[in-house]
Amino acid sequence: MTDTSLPQNAPRGSNSILATDARTKKRNAAEKRFRALGMGAIGIGLFFLIVLFTTIIRSGAPAFTRTVVDVQFTLTQAQYDEAEGTLFKTAAYADLFIAQLGEILAEQDVAADFDAESIERTLGKVGGTLREFYRANEDQLDQPVNFSLATSSRVDGYLKGRVTLEGIEDSRFLMASDLDLVDELQAAGVIKSEFNWPFITGADSGVDNPGGAGIGASVVGSFFMMLVVLALALPIGVAASIYLEEFAVQNRFTDLIEVNISNLAAVPSIVFGILGLAVFIQFAGLPQSAPLVGGLVLTLMTLPTIIISTRAALKAVPPSIREAALGVGASKMQTVFHHVLPLAMPGILTGTIIGLAQALGETAPLLLIGMVGFVARGYPDGFLTGFTEANSAMPAQIYTWAARADAAFYDKAWGGIIILLIFLMFMNILAVILRRRFERRW
Amino acid sequence: MMKDNADERIGVDAMDIKFAAKDVQVYYADNHAIKDVSVDILDKTVTAFIGPSGCGKSTFLRSLNRMNDTIPICRVEGDIRLDGQDINAPEVDPVQLRAKVGMVFQKPNPFPKSIYDNVAYGPRIHGLARGKAELDEIVEKSLRRAAIWDEVKDRLDAAGTGLSGGQQQRLCIARAVATEPEVLLMDEPCSALDPIATAQVEELIDELRQSYSVIIVTHSMQQAARVSQKTAFFHLGNLVEYGDTTDIFTNPRDTRTESYITGRIG
Numbered sequence: 025m026t027d028t029s030l031p032q033n034a035p036r037g038s039n040s041i042l043a044t045d046a047r048t049k050k051r052n053a054a055e056k057r058f059r060a061l062g063m064g065a066i067g068i069g070l071f072f073l074i075v076l077f078t079t080i081i082r083s084g085a086p087a088f089t090r091t092v093v094d095v096q097f098t099l100t101q102a103q104y105d106e107a108e109g110t111l112f113k114t115a116a117y118a119d120l121f122i123a124q125l126g127e128i129l130a131e132q133d134v135a136a137d138f139d140a141e142s143i144e145r146t147l148g149k150v151g152g153t154l155r156e157f158y159r160a161n162e163d164q165l166d167q168p169v170n171f172s173l174a175t176s177s178r179v180d181g182y183l184k185g186r187v188t189l190e191g192i193e194d195s196r197f198l199m200a201s202d203l204d205l206v207d208e209l210q211a212a213g214v215i216k217s218e219f220n221w222p223f224i225t226g227a228d229s230g231v232d233n234p235g236g237a238g239i240g241a242s243v244v245g246s247f248f249m250m251l252v253v254l255a256l257a258l259p260i261g262v263a264a265s266i267y268l269e270e271f272a273v274q275n276r277f278t279d280l281i282e283v284n285i286s287n288l289a290a291v292p293s294i295v296f297g298i299l300g301l302a303v304f305i306q307f308a309g310l311p312q313s314a315p316l317v318g319g320l321v322l323t324l325m326t327l328p329t330i331i332i333s334t335r336a337a338l339k340a341v342p343p344s345i346r347e348a349a350l351g352v353g354a355s356k357m358q359t360v361f362h363h364v365l366p367l368a369m370p371g372i373l374t375g376t377i378i379g380l381a382q383a384l385g386e387t388a389p390l391l392l393i394g395m396v397g398f399v400a401r402g403y404p405d406g407f408l409t410g411f412t413e414a415n416s417a418m419p420a421q422i423y424t425w426a427a428r429a430d431a432a433f434y435d436k437a438w439g440g441i442i443i444l445l446i447f448l449m450f451m452n453i454l455a456v457i458l459r460r461r462f463e464r465r466w
Numbered sequence: 467m468m469k470d471n472a473d474e475r476i477g478v479d480a481m482d483i484k485f486a487a488k489d490v491q492v493y494y495a496d497n498h499a500i501k502d503v504s505v506d507i508l509d510k511t512v513t514a515f516i517g518p519s520g521c522g523k524s525t526f527l528r529s530l531n532r533m534n535d536t537i538p539i540c541r542v543e544g545d546i547r548l549d550g551q552d553i554n555a556p557e558v559d560p561v562q563l564r565a566k567v568g569m570v571f572q573k574p575n576p577f578p579k580s581i582y583d584n585v586a587y588g589p590r591i592h593g594l595a596r597g598k599a600e601l602d603e604i605v606e607k608s609l610r611r612a613a614i615w616d617e618v619k620d621r622l623d624a625a626g627t628g629l630s631g632g633q634q635q636r637l638c639i640a641r642a643v644a645t646e647p648e649v650l651l652m653d654e655p656c657s658a659l660d661p662i663a664t665a666q667v668e669e670l671i672d673e674l675r676q677s678y679s680v681i682i683v684t685h686s687m688q689q690a691a692r693v694s695q696k697t698a699f700f701h702l703g704n705l706v707e708y709g710d711t712t713d714i715f716t717n718p719r720d721t722r723t724e725s726y727i728t729g730r731i732g
Contacts, residue, residue, distance in 0.1 A: 274538055344575035348638070350536060352588035352645055353565035362587070363577060 080441055087439025090220040090235065091180045092172040093147055093209060097124055099158055101165050107155070114151030118143065121150050125214075132212040138205050145202050147173045172218070177235035177432035179206055183217070186431060197232075223439060227403065228421060234432030237425065239440050241403055245315050245395070245415030246384060246447075248404075252319020252411065253326055253383050258376050260323075261330030268331075269338040270360050289328035296325045297389030305393060313394040313414035321393060322383040329382060333375020337368035370459040377455035381448050387419040396420040418444045484509040484649055484679040485530060490544035492525050492534065499525050503544075503705045505698055507649075512671060512680045514690035514711065517700035518726065523683045526700070527651050530681065531567035532560040548649070565592050568647035572654040574634035576626035576641070581618050584626040584637055585609060588645035604644055612640035613670050632663020639670060643678075650674060652682040656689065668693050687727055691715050699723045 044052075099120065107116035118140050125143075129136045143150060150173060158165065174180075178198040181187040189203050209215045226238020272278045300321035304310045310317050341364045349359040365372075390396055395417055404410035416424070422440040425433040485507035492500035500522045507513050515523035525534070532553060534540040546553050553563055565588070576584050585605045588594075595601035605622070609615040614636040618629070626637050635655055642650060652671070656664040671693050674680055684690050690697050690711065697714040699707045699722075707714060707723045718724040 342575075344571065344573055345577065346536070347533065347569075347571060348575040348577060348641075349587075350533065351531075351564060351569035351571065352591075352641060353561050354587075354591055355561045358591055362591075367578065 080438060080445070083435070084438035084440075084442040086184045086186070086435045087223055087442075088220050089184075089217050090223070091175045091183050092216055092218055093175060093214050094170065094172050094216050095121075095125060095128060095214055096168045097121065097154070097171050098168045099154070099165055104158060104162075104165055114149065114155050115140070116151070117154040118149075118151030121154060128214065129208065129212050134208050134212040136205060136208040136212075137201075142199070142202050142205055145198055146175055146179050146205060148176055172216075174222075174235055175206075175215070177233070177430065179203075180235060181432055182206060183210075183215070186435070223436070224443070228416065228424070231428055231430065234428075234430045234436060237433065237436050239418065239421055239436075239443055242416040242418050242421035242440075243443070243447075244403060244410065245318075246417045248315035248410045248415070249319040249322060249417055250380055250384060252316060253322045253380060254376075256320070256323040257326040257330050257379065261327050261376075261379075262334050262372060264327075265331045265334035265338060266360060266365070269335050270364065271356065285328050285331050289332060292388070293325055293386050294388040294392065296321050297392030299324065300389060301392045311412050311414070313416075314412045315395075315415055315417070316411040317393050318390055318395045318417060319411075321389045322386060325386065325389065326379040326383045329379035330372075330376050333378070334368070334372045337371025337375065338364060340371060341367045366462075370462040373458045373462065374455045377451050377458070381451045384447060384451070385419055385444065387423050390417055390420045391423070396424055418447070482508045482510075484549065485681075486545075486547045486550070487526075487530075488545040488547075490526065490529065490542065490546060492522070492529055492543075493541040494525075494537070495539045499703055500529070501703045503700075505705055505708055507679060507681060508696060509648075509679045510675060510677070511696055512675050512682060512694040513696040513698065514694035515681065515683045515698050515700060516685075516687060516690050516726070517706075519685070521700040522703040523698075523700045524653050527653055527681060527683050530649070530651055531564050531569055533564075533569065535560055565645050566647055567649045567651060568642035568645060570635070570638050570642050570650065570652045570655050573658050574631055574638050576629070576634050576637050578625065578627050580623045581609075581626045581629070581637060582622040585640050585644045588641060592645055594645065608640040608644035609637075611643050611670075611674070612636045613666060613673075614640060630663075632659045632666060635659055635663065635667060636670065639667070639674075643674070647678065649679045649681065652680065654683050654685060657685060664689070687715070699726060701726070 103120055107113055107120065110116045122138065122140060122143055125138075126136070153173065154171070157169075157171075175183075176198070178187050178192075179202070182189075182203055183206070187198075189200060192198055192200060192203070206215065222236065223238045225240040226236065227241035228238070229236035268278065268281065300317060304317045304320050305312055310320075345363050345367065346359055349363045350356075354362065387396075395415065404413045404415065418440060422437050422444065425437040425440060483506045485505075487506070488504045490500055490503045491498065503522075503526055515527060517523050528534045529542045530546065530553075532542075534542055542554065548563070548567065552558070577587065579587075582605055585608050586595075586601055589601060589604050595604055606615060606619075609618060614633055617633060618624075618637075626634065629637060635658070639650075639655070655671075656667050659667065668689065671680055671682065675695075682690075682693065694711045697709065697711040698705055699714060699718075699720075701722050707718060707720045709719075714723060715727060718727060
């Protein structure tokens, strides 16, 4: 089918350049076919990309809003003293809240029927929240205070369309009558939807409180891991590549090393995970679930990527630059560090950031070293303990949420993916900016 | 004994010999690229290496400042002496040798840095300047010697890669002379330049002869005739003929030389 397979003695066709001969027609047709194929391939790619993004955004968006009940509540000094004097203090606060909520609804001419239990099912433990606030801020007594009380995840789901009146079964979490109450509250205008900051800043919550779950703590965990990866993989990877590319003699041994580095890049990440478990936790005795260990494992994974891209960047520096430097009497090391490395920098940085982005999204090795599951502690106490205290990482957190039964966690998982993608996008943009900034003509 | 041989061969005052090469062999892996080359290069003289492509003239040039060391498969044998000292002796550091034997390459290869930094790089790494003022002086002197000072004096901070081809090559010459070398090796310095830039570089080479021994590899016989006093004709890795340029071009002794300069081989 190639051009060369045409018979040698093919007729030359007419001599006019105005008439297209058969051979040219065939070539043009082949070119058109190839262009169409290429455009088709790009089209398919774009289609899937758009489907992917719309799905992620549609499914993840609910995680970024939360439903709150906005009420103005006033507690007098006398009520405070009385409530503090009772045996069930939070219950006393809850009763006071119910009374005032009833007044607010009555003002709006909304007839509502609720009791302490239905309030607890829709708004959680309101009494505890109020008591905590007033015990910390006694100066706020006797004056109106605005409270934004987060609704339970099921009520939130009802307002977002995930839970329907027909679909629910009465349980200790939610009764059909509670949804009537929600409708009444909505009619009274006290229910509001607001941006869900606690999702971005908060830590993971228990399995029965999906509303309170946040990704913040695991973002911090990922951040500490990336610090470890950057601090280890970049210098080790760049040093190894420079040595291999510029200094090492070419022999069987260096060939073997080269082949092995390429192979390491293709090793499944879970293998690095079990290696990390065996070496860093079981042998070296480092703490489980710690970002330090996660970072070490991800360093092993990222090294081949960095070495391969750094070597490619070093190879791309024209040999004439090395000759020029050697020609004026620079030593090998001066040649590399004064001339070759600065020119290879954009490639090295791009490779490093792509390696880091890969590491940021890696889940499998983290499962094996225990950086997954419920991390009750939330934020680390300080910078250094951030490396050693148990924490989760973004992809591991998303995995945990996706595995939980409550449908509200499903929203959270998609929301977490959006956050992860935002970080990855940010890193890729950084790579492009660095590449532009350091790029030099030669 | 070396000097006696030199006297016999070309009959010049031995004091003027800069490079003395004797029975030099260069191999690229199994390929014998330079065979038994013996030649004495004179000080304050322009020596041209001519010959058809692949005859080994560039390879031989590169073995004079040990640039062939950077090619792993390349092996140099024989005796090359700079001022009587063996340049391939184990105690010789090629870095020091290259400071003494500067090189200008076929393709202009300025560093992607400023014009100033291009020239100042050599003096900096060799510690030739004791301060900024002294460095400025070296840069100016080198650029003047390379006959490019007037064109670039107002934009020393501009990128060296932004200059025209001829200017880039003169910048590379300035960079090479900035380290105060004793010999300047030029590997087809004008092959990438237009006739005007070529004329400028040739004029420059003639001036550089006052201070250095210049060895130039060239494909252009006219250029060899114009700029050199001595010419060496290489063919298939052998040094066929070496002598005064006028003799080589007007009265070649070897038939191969005659064939080459009259355009029958090459």
